[in-house]
Amino acid sequence: MVTPMERIPQADRKTKELDLSPEDIAGMVDHTQLSPYKATKQIKELCDEAKAYNFYCVCVHPFWTKFCANELKGTDIVIATVAGFPLGQSTTEIKAKEARKAVEDGATEVDMVMNVSAFKDKNYDLVKDDIRAVVEASNGCPVKVILETGFMTYEEITQASLLVKEARAHFVKSSTGFGPMGATIPHIWLMREAVGEGYGVKASGGINDFKDALRMIAAGANRLGTSAGVKIIDSYTWARYTDWDVEEIPCRLCPSRKANFDKMPKGTFQYYKMKCVDCPFREFNRFYE
Amino acid sequence: MILRINLSNGKISDENLDPQVKKEFLGGRGLGTKIIYDEVDPKVDPLSENNKLVFAVGPLTGTAAPTSGRFEVVSKSPLTGAICDSNCGGQMAPQIKWQGYDAIIIEGKSKSPVYVWVKDKKGEIRDASNLWGNDVEETTKKLVEETDKRAQVACIGPAGERLVKFACIMNDEHRAAGRGGLGAVMGSKNLKALVVQGTGPTAVANKEKFMEVVKHCLMTIDKNPLTKDALKIFGTNALVSIINEVGIFPTHNYQFGHFDEADGICGPKYIERIFVKPYACFGCPIGCGRMTRVDGEVGGGPEFETVWAFGATCGVSRLEDIAKANYACNRLGMDTISMGSTIACAMELSKKGYIKEKINFGDSAKMLELTKLTGLKEGFGNELAEGSKRLAEKYGHPEIAMQVKGMEMPAYDPRGAQGHGLGYATSSRGACHLRAYMIGPEVLGVPALIDRFKAEGKVKIVKLFQDVSAAVDSLSLCRFTSFALTVDEYAALLSAATGVDYSSKEFIKVGERVWNLERLFNMKAGYGKKDDTVPRRILDEPLKEGNSRGRVLELGKMLPDYYKARGWDSEGAPTKEKLSELGL
Incomplete structure (x- = not known):
C-alpha cells in the first residue's frame, strides 16, 4: 500500500503529465482575499482581477460580500464568503446565521470552518450537525468545509473528510491560511481518497506558484484557494518556454517538515515528526529551509 | 539612426x-x-x-x-x-x-x-x-x-x-x-x-494598443509582491536577510556563506539608520534606488550588491561605513562590486601572509582609505586598481580572487544555488548575477520555487533566463520588471511600439542571437570552454556553516548539457547549424 508520504514524489512527477492551459487553472481558482486589513481599493482590485483572469470565484470576508456581488454583477464569477472563520469555534447558530446572511448578500458559495474541538472530542454528531446547519442555511449554495488539516493526523483527515460528505456539504477544504500549515500533497490526496471522485476537494493555504498549483491538482484537488492567483497564471507562461522538471526532495513538500511545535497540538506535532522515523525518503531530509 | x-x-x-x-x-x-x-x-x-x-x-x-x-x-x-x-x-x-x-x-x-x-x-x-x-x-x-x-x-x-x-x-x-x-x-x-x-516623447507605432499593454504591465508590476512591496519599501537591500538566511551571502571573500552580523546591514536597519528617500530612474514605477545620509553628506546608495561588497565580504557591519565607501566610489567613478571584492581579496591575501600590507577583515577605515587610493591610483591602490584577478595572480595565489573571466563575483554564493552558479560560469561578460538571475526561482520562488541544491534539470532554465535577459537588455528595460512581467508582455510591448509583430518565441530568439554573438566575439578574443568555470573554492571547498553548508557547485554535471542545450559543440563553440538558425 502506498503511504501518504510516497504520494509526494508521485504527485510531483504527475505534474509533468498534466496538460492544462492557464485558462484551465484559472477556472479552478478561488481568488482569495481574507486579510484583516484590506480596504475597498484592494477588494475592488480583487474583483477586477477575477474578471480579467476569468477566475472561478472570489473569496472574501462576509463584510465584503455585497460589495463583490455588486462589482461582479453580470459575470459568471462565483462569490464565496466564510462562516465561523478562521477558528470554527462559533456556535452552530451563529455559523448558520452567517451563512444565511451571506447568501442574502449575494454569496453563491460558503466556506465554513469545521468545529475541530468537537472533532477532537470525537463528538462527530455535533460536527455533522454544525455542517448540516450551514448547508441548510446556505439555501442550496455549495458549502466547503475547512478541516484545518494542520491540526489533524492523517487518520483524522480521512475521518473528517468522511464526516463532511455525510453531512452533505459539497467540498472538503484543507486550510484557512491562518493555521499551522497550508495544503500539502498527502493531505489533499487523503481527502480525495476519502470523498472519492466527483466530489469537491479544495486545496488552500501556501499555494504560491504554478508548481504548487500543479502539485495540488495532481494530488486530487479540483479547486484552489489562493491569494496568488495572478502570479500563478502569469508565471505559468514561463512553463510554456522551457521544462521546469526540477524534482523536489519529498521533505520540502511534506507535512512532517511543516509541523510546528508552537502552533499545533503537541500530539499532532509528535505524530508528524515520528513519521520521519520510518520514512522511505529519510535520506533526502536536509537541514535547510 | x-x-x-x-x-x-x-x-x-x-x-x-x-x-x-x-x-x-x-x-x-x-x-x-x-x-x-x-x-x-x-x-x-x-x-x-x-x-x-x-x-x-x-x-x-x-x-x-x-x-x-x-x-x-x-x-x-x-x-x-x-x-x-x-x-x-x-x-x-x-x-x-x-x-x-x-x-x-x-x-x-x-x-x-x-x-x-x-x-x-x-x-x-x-x-x-x-x-x-x-x-x-x-x-x-x-x-x-x-x-x-x-x-x-x-x-x-x-x-x-x-x-x-x-x-x-x-x-x-x-x-x-x-x-x-x-x-x-x-x-x-x-x-x-x-x-x-532631447525632447520627448518617443513615438510608437500603435499608440492605442501600446497604452493598453502598458496599463496591463503597470497593473502586473503593482500586484507583484517583489515589485510592489519589497523593492519599494526596502530597495534592493531587502535581499540581505533572505540571502544570508539561505547561507549564500558571501562573507570574508567567499570563505563563508553566512554573515553573523547581517542584522546590522539588513533592510529594516537601513531605513532606521541611513535612509533619506527613494529614487526612481526615468519611467520607473518601482523606485528601488535609495538616497541616504551619513554625517551630513547625502548620496545615492548603497544598493544590495554594495552593502555586500563593502559589508559582508569585507567583514564590515556598520552601514555608515559602507555608505561612505559607496559615496567615494560614486565620486571617483568605480564599480562598487569589483572594488569591495578586490579589497576582500587583498584582506584574505593579507590574512594568509601572501602580501605584506596589513589589511584586516572588518577594518572599515582601511577599506575606505583603500577605496580612495584605488580611485586615485596611489600607493597600494595602484595594485587594487587592476582588479582581484591580476592582484592575486601577482602574488602567486590566483585561487584567492573570486572572479570569473576576470570579473569579480557578486553577492550570491553559487554553492547554494546550482543554477545561479552555472549562470556565473557561462556568463558572457564574466561573473554576473544579472545574466541569468536564477536566485529568482532558486530562492525567491519567481516564477516558481525549485530546489536550489539540485544540478539536475537546471540547464534549460538557465539558458532560457540568459536568452530572455539578453532580449530584455536589448529593449533597454530594467531587469526588475521580469519579477512581474513575462516574455508575453515584453513581446506585446515591443510589437505595439515598433509595429513589427514579434511572438514571444521570436523575442526569446533575439536574446539567443545576442548571446551567441557575444560568444563568438569572446571566442575570437581567446575565451573558450576552459574559462567557463568558477574559482576553485566554489568547486572544491564545501561551505562550512549556514543553510548551504556542505555544498559545492556541481558545475561538471551541468556544463556539457548546457552546451548541448545551446546547440554548441563539446568545446562550447556555436555550431554552424545554430548560427545559421539564428541568422548569424
Whole structure:
C-alpha cells in the first residue's frame, strides 16, 4: 500500500503529465482575499482581477460580500464568503446565521470552518450537525468545509473528510491560511481518497506558484484557494518556454517538515515528526529551509 | 539612426541604422553587441584607440513603458578582455532616444580631454581640460551649467581618467554603468563625458494598443509582491536577510556563506539608520534606488550588491561605513562590486601572509582609505586598481580572487544555488548575477520555487533566463520588471511600439542571437570552454556553516548539457547549424 508520504514524489512527477492551459487553472481558482486589513481599493482590485483572469470565484470576508456581488454583477464569477472563520469555534447558530446572511448578500458559495474541538472530542454528531446547519442555511449554495488539516493526523483527515460528505456539504477544504500549515500533497490526496471522485476537494493555504498549483491538482484537488492567483497564471507562461522538471526532495513538500511545535497540538506535532522515523525518503531530509 | 563620433579626427556623422539589424537585435545590448562585433577586432587592446564605445538605447526607451529609462554601454572590457555591456538607469537614456538616435558610437582617441555634447540632433566635441581631475559630482554640475540645465551627463571620475580596470560611467551623479571597466575605456579616449539633451516623447507605432499593454504591465508590476512591496519599501537591500538566511551571502571573500552580523546591514536597519528617500530612474514605477545620509553628506546608495561588497565580504557591519565607501566610489567613478571584492581579496591575501600590507577583515577605515587610493591610483591602490584577478595572480595565489573571466563575483554564493552558479560560469561578460538571475526561482520562488541544491534539470532554465535577459537588455528595460512581467508582455510591448509583430518565441530568439554573438566575439578574443568555470573554492571547498553548508557547485554535471542545450559543440563553440538558425 502506498503511504501518504510516497504520494509526494508521485504527485510531483504527475505534474509533468498534466496538460492544462492557464485558462484551465484559472477556472479552478478561488481568488482569495481574507486579510484583516484590506480596504475597498484592494477588494475592488480583487474583483477586477477575477474578471480579467476569468477566475472561478472570489473569496472574501462576509463584510465584503455585497460589495463583490455588486462589482461582479453580470459575470459568471462565483462569490464565496466564510462562516465561523478562521477558528470554527462559533456556535452552530451563529455559523448558520452567517451563512444565511451571506447568501442574502449575494454569496453563491460558503466556506465554513469545521468545529475541530468537537472533532477532537470525537463528538462527530455535533460536527455533522454544525455542517448540516450551514448547508441548510446556505439555501442550496455549495458549502466547503475547512478541516484545518494542520491540526489533524492523517487518520483524522480521512475521518473528517468522511464526516463532511455525510453531512452533505459539497467540498472538503484543507486550510484557512491562518493555521499551522497550508495544503500539502498527502493531505489533499487523503481527502480525495476519502470523498472519492466527483466530489469537491479544495486545496488552500501556501499555494504560491504554478508548481504548487500543479502539485495540488495532481494530488486530487479540483479547486484552489489562493491569494496568488495572478502570479500563478502569469508565471505559468514561463512553463510554456522551457521544462521546469526540477524534482523536489519529498521533505520540502511534506507535512512532517511543516509541523510546528508552537502552533499545533503537541500530539499532532509528535505524530508528524515520528513519521520521519520510518520514512522511505529519510535520506533526502536536509537541514535547510 | 546612429550618431558616430570619431575623437581622433573630430568627424561627426549621422548614419542610418539597417532595419534588418534593428529587427534582429532591437537596440541596447543587442545593437551595441552587433556594432562591436562588426567593428572591433576581438584581439584589440581595450584601452587602445581601436576599441570603440557604444551608448545604445532600445525601441521602448523614452516611451510610457515601465522602466524605459535605461541605456547600455557596450565595448571590449579592460577588466576581462571579453565583450561587455553595462546597463545604467538614471535619466539619460530618453535624452538620446528623443533625438532620434538608437546609438552613439565613440571611436578613436582625442589628443586632449574632451566631452561630447549632443543636442538638436547635432554632436559637438568640446574641450574638457578644465574638467579633467574633477570628480563625478563636480563634473556633472559644471557640465549642466555649461550646457543646459535640462541636460543629462554620463561621465567618468578620476578612476576612469587613471584607467582603473573597473572604472564606471556615472549618470545623474550616482547611477552607474558599473561593471567591466567601461569608464576606463572612456578615459583611454580622453573622453570625460557624454552630455545629451532631447525632447520627448518617443513615438510608437500603435499608440492605442501600446497604452493598453502598458496599463496591463503597470497593473502586473503593482500586484507583484517583489515589485510592489519589497523593492519599494526596502530597495534592493531587502535581499540581505533572505540571502544570508539561505547561507549564500558571501562573507570574508567567499570563505563563508553566512554573515553573523547581517542584522546590522539588513533592510529594516537601513531605513532606521541611513535612509533619506527613494529614487526612481526615468519611467520607473518601482523606485528601488535609495538616497541616504551619513554625517551630513547625502548620496545615492548603497544598493544590495554594495552593502555586500563593502559589508559582508569585507567583514564590515556598520552601514555608515559602507555608505561612505559607496559615496567615494560614486565620486571617483568605480564599480562598487569589483572594488569591495578586490579589497576582500587583498584582506584574505593579507590574512594568509601572501602580501605584506596589513589589511584586516572588518577594518572599515582601511577599506575606505583603500577605496580612495584605488580611485586615485596611489600607493597600494595602484595594485587594487587592476582588479582581484591580476592582484592575486601577482602574488602567486590566483585561487584567492573570486572572479570569473576576470570579473569579480557578486553577492550570491553559487554553492547554494546550482543554477545561479552555472549562470556565473557561462556568463558572457564574466561573473554576473544579472545574466541569468536564477536566485529568482532558486530562492525567491519567481516564477516558481525549485530546489536550489539540485544540478539536475537546471540547464534549460538557465539558458532560457540568459536568452530572455539578453532580449530584455536589448529593449533597454530594467531587469526588475521580469519579477512581474513575462516574455508575453515584453513581446506585446515591443510589437505595439515598433509595429513589427514579434511572438514571444521570436523575442526569446533575439536574446539567443545576442548571446551567441557575444560568444563568438569572446571566442575570437581567446575565451573558450576552459574559462567557463568558477574559482576553485566554489568547486572544491564545501561551505562550512549556514543553510548551504556542505555544498559545492556541481558545475561538471551541468556544463556539457548546457552546451548541448545551446546547440554548441563539446568545446562550447556555436555550431554552424545554430548560427545559421539564428541568422548569424
